[in-house]
Amino acid sequence: MAKNTNNRIPVKWIRDKAKAAYQKQEYCYICGTTEDLELHHLHSITLLLNRWAERKQYDISTDDGILAVRDEFIAEHRVELYDLVYTLCNRHHVALHGVYGKTPAPGSEDRQKNWIEKQKAKAEGRTTETSSAGLFSKFL
Ligand SMILES: [Zn+2]
Ligand SMILES: [Zn+2]
Numbered sequence: 001m002a003k004n005t006n007n008r009i010p011v012k013w014i015r016d017k018a019k020a021a022y023q024k025q026e027y028c029y030i031c032g033t034t035e036d037l038e039l040h041h042l043h044s045i046t047l048l049l050n051r052w053a054e055r056k057q058y059d060i061s062t063d064d065g066i067l068a069v070r071d072e073f074i075a076e077h078r079v080e081l082y083d084l085v086y087t088l089c090n091r092h093h094v095a096l097h098g099v100y101g102k103t104p105a106p107g108s109e110d111r112q113k114n115w116i117e118k119q120k121a122k123a124e125g126r127t128t129e130t131s132s133a134g135l136f137s138k139f140l
Helices: 010-021 045-056 063-076 078-083 090-100 109-123 128-137
Strands: 037-041 085-089
Touching: 010 045, 010 063, 010 078, 037 090, 045 063, 045 078, 063 078, 078 085, 085 090, 090 109
Parallel strands: none
Antiparallel strands: 037 085
């Protein structure tokens, strides 16, 4: 049985590399604060990585194992890593994971998006009711 030489959890290697290529926004998408900003992926990168490695039968249980396939994983998951992301302040990031869990379930991406938009509307002092009233008034 091979000794587990893993020093870090595999997804950390992905985050390190992906972070270097991603430009975080300068403010929280929801409230606009510029303090304590964090990146939220709609897709749990941990889940994506584990499923992908399993499908490809890659052993990512060691540092060498994950490093050997890291670029391939990133190349195949550009959308999830770089497009389906939100810059949030720590407060809103924690709140989101409070609702959707530490590792949001696959398939909850649209619900997360709706939640984010709803919080944004709230933070901006508008509600969905007033915005639809505004829309209707154009036609009166
Ligand atoms: Zn915020
Ligand atoms: Zn997150």
